Amino acid sequence: MTIDTQGPVTTTHGQERAEDASVVGRMANYLDERTSLSGAVKFLGRKIFPDHWSFMLGEVALYSFVVILLSGTFLTFFFQASMSEVQYDGSYIPMKGVEMSAALQSTLNISFDVRGGLLIRQVHYWAALLFVASIGLHMLRVFFTGAFRKPRELNWVVGFLLFVMAMAEGFTGYSLPDDLLSGNGLRIIDGMVKGLPVVGTWISYLLFGGEFPGTDIVGRLYTLHILLLPAIVVALIGIHMVLLIINKHTQFAGPGRTNDNVVGVPIMPVFAAKAGGFFFIVFGVLMLVAATVTINPIWNYGPYDPSPVSAGTQPDWYIGFADGALRLVPPGWEFLIGPYTVSMNIIVPVLALLVLLGAVAAYPFFEAWVTGDRREHHIADRPRNAPTRTAIGAAGLTFYAALWAAASSDIVATHFRLSIESVIHLCQALLIAGPFVAFFVTKRVCLALQKKDREIALHGFESGRIVRLPGGEYIEVHQPLSEYERWRLVSYEDYQPIMLRPDRRGRITAGMRARARVSNWFFEDRISPVSRPELEASQHH
Amino acid sequence: MADTIRDASGTDSAGEDTGTERETGVHSTSTSTEVETRSEAPGTAVVRPDAIPNPGFPPERLRVTDLDPREEKKAERAVSLWFGLGIFGAIAAVAVYVAFPLGNGDPDVNRWTTFGIGMGIALGLLGIGFGAVHWSKSLMEGHDLVEQRHTTRGSEETRARAVEVFSLGNKESGFSRRKMIRNSMIAALVAFPLPGIVLFRGLAPREDPNELLKFTMWKKGTRLTRDPSGTPIKASEVTIGSAFHVIPEGLNETEDRLEEKAKAAVLLMRLRPQDLTISSGRESWSYDGIVAYSKICTHVGCPVALYEQQTHHLLCPCHQSQFDITREATVIFGPAKRPLPQLPIMVDDQGYLVARSDFREPVGPSFWERENS
Numbered sequence: 001m002t003i004d005t006q007g008p009v010t011t012t013h014g015q016e017r018a019e020d021a022s023v024v025g026r027m028a029n030y031l032d033e034r035t036s037l038s039g040a041v042k043f044l045g046r047k048i049f050p051d052h053w054s055f056m057l058g059e060v061a062l063y064s065f066v067v068i069l070l071s072g073t074f075l076t077f078f079f080q081a082s083m084s085e086v087q088y089d090g091s092y093i094p095m096k097g098v099e100m101s102a103a104l105q106s107t108l109n110i111s112f113d114v115r116g117g118l119l120i121r122q123v124h125y126w127a128a129l130l131f132v133a134s135i136g137l138h139m140l141r142v143f144f145t146g147a148f149r150k151p152r153e154l155n156w157v158v159g160f161l162l163f164v165m166a167m168a169e170g171f172t173g174y175s176l177p178d179d180l181l182s183g184n185g186l187r188i189i190d191g192m193v194k195g196l197p198v199v200g201t202w203i204s205y206l207l208f209g210g211e212f213p214g215t216d217i218v219g220r221l222y223t224l225h226i227l228l229l230p231a232i233v234v235a236l237i238g239i240h241m242v243l244l245i246i247n248k249h250t251q252f253a254g255p256g257r258t259n260d261n262v263v264g265v266p267i268m269p270v271f272a273a274k275a276g277g278f279f280f281i282v283f284g285v286l287m288l289v290a291a292t293v294t295i296n297p298i299w300n301y302g303p304y305d306p307s308p309v310s311a312g313t314q315p316d317w318y319i320g321f322a323d324g325a326l327r328l329v330p331p332g333w334e335f336l337i338g339p340y341t342v343s344m345n346i347i348v349p350v351l352a353l354l355v356l357l358g359a360v361a362a363y364p365f366f367e368a369w370v371t372g373d374r375r376e377h378h379i380a381d382r383p384r385n386a387p388t389r390t391a392i393g394a395a396g397l398t399f400y401a402a403l404w405a406a407a408s409s410d411i412v413a414t415h416f417r418l419s420i421e422s423v424i425h426l427c428q429a430l431l432i433a434g435p436f437v438a439f440f441v442t443k444r445v446c447l448a449l450q451k452k453d454r455e456i457a458l459h460g461f462e463s464g465r466i467v468r469l470p471g472g473e474y475i476e477v478h479q480p481l482s483e484y485e486r487w488r489l490v491s492y493e494d495y496q497p498i499m500l501r502p503d504r505r506g507r508i509t510a511g512m513r514a515r516a517r518v519s520n521w522f523f524e525d526r527i528s529p530v531s532r533p534e535l536e537a538s539q540h541h
Numbered sequence: 542m543a544d545t546i547r548d549a550s551g552t553d554s555a556g557e558d559t560g561t562e563r564e565t566g567v568h569s570t571s572t573s574t575e576v577e578t579r580s581e582a583p584g585t586a587v588v589r590p591d592a593i594p595n596p597g598f599p600p601e602r603l604r605v606t607d608l609d610p611r612e613e614k615k616a617e618r619a620v621s622l623w624f625g626l627g628i629f630g631a632i633a634a635v636a637v638y639v640a641f642p643l644g645n646g647d648p649d650v651n652r653w654t655t656f657g658i659g660m661g662i663a664l665g666l667l668g669i670g671f672g673a674v675h676w677s678k679s680l681m682e683g684h685d686l687v688e689q690r691h692t693t694r695g696s697e698e699t700r701a702r703a704v705e706v707f708s709l710g711n712k713e714s715g716f717s718r719r720k721m722i723r724n725s726m727i728a729a730l731v732a733f734p735l736p737g738i739v740l741f742r743g744l745a746p747r748e749d750p751n752e753l754l755k756f757t758m759w760k761k762g763t764r765l766t767r768d769p770s771g772t773p774i775k776a777s778e779v780t781i782g783s784a785f786h787v788i789p790e791g792l793n794e795t796e797d798r799l800e801e802k803a804k805a806a807v808l809l810m811r812l813r814p815q816d817l818t819i820s821s822g823r824e825s826w827s828y829d830g831i832v833a834y835s836k837i838c839t840h841v842g843c844p845v846a847l848y849e850q851q852t853h854h855l856l857c858p859c860h861q862s863q864f865d866i867t868r869e870a871t872v873i874f875g876p877a878k879r880p881l882p883q884l885p886i887m888v889d890d891q892g893y894l895v896a897r898s899d900f901r902e903p904v905g906p907s908f909w910e911r912e913n914s
Contacts, residue, residue, distance in 0.1 A: 048688040112651055115638055119655045119662075151693040184843060187803075188859060191841025191906035201908040205750035206741065211800045212842070216744075248690055256598030262688045263598075270681045277673025284666030291659020306803035307768050307786060307836060309844045311858040326841065326876060327860045334878030334907060341911045345840065345876045372584030378690060409861060420861050421874055483596040491595065494587045519585060531591040 049271045050251035050264035054141045059275060060134035061162075062237065063282040064127045071124040072226065078114055080106040081222035083178060083215040092299055100178075100303035103218045107177040107298055123290035128173060130286065132166045132318040139163060143363070143393050145380035147250045150373075153364040155243040160361045162236050165229055167318050172225040174316055177296075178218050181313055183304025186217060188323070195346025213304065250380040253491045255484040259378050312411055317404075324406030325349035328428050356399065363392075370518050371495055384453070385492040387446035388522045394442035395435035402431035443525070450527035457481065457489040457530045458538040490530045497523045598685075606679045616679040620672050627668025634661025751910045754903050757789075757804040759884060764790035765809060765833065765894040773893045774809070779831050784848040785809040787833065789896070804904050806836040806844060807884050809894070812853055816867050823869070826885035826897065833884040833894075834870050835904040838862060840877035842906040855881070879907065 021029060032038045049055075082102040088095045090105065092112045110117035139159060142148055148156040171189075175182045190212045193204040209216030248262050257263045265271050301310075315323050326349050333344035367389065368374075383390040405412070406427040413420045460478040468474050481489075498519040502508050605612040637657030641650055695703070711717055764773045768786040771793045779785065787807040795801050814830040826832075834855070838845045843859035848866075854873070855864040862875030870881035882904050885897035903911055 046686075048686055115642070115654055116658045118651060119659045122655070123659075184859070187843060188841045191838075191843075194906045194908040195841070197909055199909075201750050201754070201910055204908075206744040209744055210746050211750070211753050211797075212803055213799050247693060248688075255596045256687075258595060260690050262690060263685045265683075266686055270677050270683070273673045273677035273681060277670045277675075277677065280666045280670030280673065282670075284663045284670055287659050287663035287666055291656050291663060304799070305769070306799060307788070307806040307844050307846075309846050309858055311847060313858065323860075329876035331862075331872050331875060332878055333876070336912060339912045340909055341907045342909075343878075343907045345878060346907075371586065372582060373586050374582045374584065375586075376581070376692060410858065420856075424861060424875075482599075484599040486593070487596050490593045494589075495585045496587055498585055523585065528587070529589075530593060531589060532593050533591055535593055 044245070045268045046266040047245070047248075048262045048264045048266055050249050050257075050262055052252055054145075055249065056278065057134055057138040057141050059278055060282055061131060061138055063279045064131040064134060064286065065233070065237070066279065067127040067283050067286055068124060068131060069230070071120045071127060074120045075110065075124060076226055078106060078110045078117065079103070079176070079222075081176065081219045083213075083218050095299060095302070098303065101218065103176060103178040104298065104303050107179070111299065119287075119290055122293075122295050123286055124173075125295045126289050126293075127286050128170050129316065129318075130282075132163070132170055135159070135163045135166050136318070139360075140393070140397075144383040144390055145250070145252075146377065146386055146389065147380050148364040149377040150368065151247050151376050152243070152250075153368065155240060155247065156364050157361055158236055158240050158243065160357075162233065162240065164357065165233050165236065169225060169229045169233065170316055170318055172221040172229065174319075175221050176218060176225060177298050178304055179298040180301040180304055180308065180310070181296075181298075183213060183306075184309055184313065185315060185319075186213060187306065188326075192326070192346055192350065195343035196350070197340075197342060197347065213306070248378070250378050252380050252382070253488055255487045257379070259376070262378075312414070314408060314411065320407035321400055321403040322349075322353055324403040324409075324427070325352055327406045327409055327424060328403070328431060330428070352403075356396070359396065369515065370522050372498070373495075377493075379491075381492065384446040384449040387443045387450070387525065390446050391439045391443035395439040398434040398438040399431060402427050402434050405430070447525055447527060453489040454527060454530055457486050458535065486535075490535075492529055494526060494528050495523045496526065601684050604679065604683060607683070613680065616675065620676045620680070623668050623672030623675060625668070627665050627672065630661050630664025630666070630668055632661075634658045634665060637661055751913065754804075754905075754908065754911075757899055757904060758792060758795070758801045759789050759805055759807075759896045759899045761896065761898050762889070763896045764889070765807065765886065765896065766790045766792075768806065769793070775892045776828055776831060776888045776894050777892060779809065779811045779894075781811050781813060781830065782850050783811055784850070786836070786846075803842075804837065807833045808836045808845065808848065808855065809833045809886075810848060810853070810866055812867065816853065818868050820869060823883065823885075825887070826883055828886055828888055828894070831886065831894065832866065833886045833896075834864075834866070834881040835884065835900060836881075837905040838877060839872075839879040839881060839904075840875070840906060845881065 028037075080102045084102050085099055086102050086105050088098045088100055088105050088108065090109050090113055092108055095108060107121070110121055112118070142156065142159070171185070175186050190204050190208065193207065194200045196203065204212065207217070207220070208214040209220070249264075251257050251263060254263070265274070314320070326346075329345040329349060333348065335342055335344070381389075383393075406424065409423045409427060410420055412418065413423045460480040463477045463479040465477045466474055467477055498516045500508060500512065500516040503512070606616050607613075634657070637654060641654045641657065694700070716723055765785075765787045766773050766789070768788045771788065771790065773790060774785060774787070785808070787809045788802060789805050789807075792798060792801055792805065809831065810833075811829075811831045817827065817830065817832065819827065836844050836846065838857045838859065840857065840860055840862050843857050845855045845857045845862070845864065847856040847858055848854075849856065853866040855866060855870065857863075857875065857877070860876050862877035863873050864870040864877075864881050865873045869883060872878060872880060882900045882902050884900055886894055887897045889895045
């Protein structure tokens, strides 16, 4: 009896609620009753994102990756990852009857016989170039603002891995059409791999499934390009995003902003609209470029053949630093150990690249070791306020730039009517001396800017207004800052060099000495932020 | 979550919010006392008691759309207009797709379809993008909100429970007590991927690569033929100063044409005999100033395709290694170390150039076992 009466009562309750709700409300209810989705909405929906133009660089990377996935999926419906010989019979007349691989023929078909196929190929290519570029710029932003500091060191490493994966994706994709340029790229990879000690010959042999070029490599790279590497990239992006949510975004110093809050717009609705809109803008700009600018016109290059190569060929921009590293080796760096050939002209550039990448990955841990700072940091530094770090970044960038420029040594030489030798020598000099010069200059510029900031914080802007005093003296009136404007100039972290002191057991270890020396190098030149007494003293004048 | 989010714009409320911050500066607001009691070391950072205090949030600046209803109306129309343009772009892309069929091989049609479809899609995307961003910037509630951060590490309670979970796991399984089980399991886990690694041997054929790298198609009597046509070359056709791209006769008919070509490609040049420096043992390798060298760079294997007639230098376009043909292709610049291998040649009874033998050393890039083979 009780059961009977209770039954209808609950039903009418449910019906009443359902009738109240709109269609959306009913759907949301349906989902939530099966997934607890409301919890996620509650947790994420009003999360705050701070705003700064430089925070968009990572977004550009993410969105171009989405464009890559969409356009790449379309391309897989037409591309044949096979190196079996065919005679081209598509509609591009100059190539009619030419012997080529099925891979190249299908790429030509995408370009000439699939409506919009060329557009999608080009958007895929441009998006790939933008993907790597935006990751690189995003990393530079994170580096120069110190956004890699605790608690974000691990996310820096994840991002670094994404950068490496993006380059790997780029290179595997570059090699797929099996045209003259991509084949030559593979030839260089083959030569580099063969030059590695002990295992090189066998790795090359296994990679290519026999002798270079073989008939396997395109299929194998295709599997990497569309299955393994994208899976890794997607997984890493997932980790990157989860850590971003856990750590929350950094923000630049500003009035009201502290290390313990996040000031900005909520995900729902403003950030969602801005970021969602920005996705369409990135996609739209890539489409615009793809519609108007030809890239990788494989129909001009023809099929891969080990014999011809055109002068002035360039790798994609992100492989440039590796190619440049090969070019900068002076003659004669190869010798024999017993019966074995040691190709230092391969090993040294490969090591240089690995050391460069390793240094990038390890930097947050290095800086944490130097400062010994175990606090969490959520305020992004202005680069000038961390002069040594900024100088290290500039030095690294110069090293990279010298390698990168070397990859275009022949183009530079012909364009500026120089000899190839002199361009190479110039790049070699730039590679060795450039980082030191960049370090010195950057550090001085940073310190000078800090001094200028101090001046402005204490005495205000030069207003350009000249006033003649009753005594006849002319002075320029300084416009004082508001406290909000001043805050940006005076709120930064300041570190001092370590004092080398014996530890509890009265020892000074070699590690402590090393750390003291590095710390001294890091922080011996420093400009302290303006303090309250200083400010008060300046205001009494 | 919502309770920690506060409005950053209203001057009065923000002033109260940041009252504590005003006294203590950036790194020690009331919520971070937890951090400090846990004594997260500042390292060598200078913690200043006399730092200038955070002034708190500035008064909010209203947008024109907040102040002027006409501006608001205008922005509303602009957003809709952008979305409208988006619709137009998408439809235009479809129209271009339908209007221009492909397949006649006319590059112009191809260019125009690419351009037309692309511009349409781009407009479709940019319309949505600009519309959404304009909407968010001009019409959506625009002032900043504040959310408190919490330290990333779990609370002491959570961490203690996590430690407890692991120690219970350890106790209940006997993981660290039963050393034999543990160690044998680790050993088994190390062993199990080995077959997986071994399987990858199947990526390449059974032959030893070193045997394959040792030889090329050239053998005694193979005619030098033009690349790519395969027509033989008479010694009399090779005038002084000329250069030929050469492949062995029959290459185009072989099964593994590209693999053979990647080793056998040769560059043939004729210099004045007195310009050539010839080392002992190689006197018979050239014919009347005609010399043949491997075209595959000894650096990483690009074709050394650029011959400078006046200086008799060969330049590799990939990494700019330069080889001096007058001195048996010695490296004079660039990263390559070894000279290009020379192909010994002679003339057969009909006057055609033929190989005297295969190369006497492996061609192409260096590899570890090279001198062994």
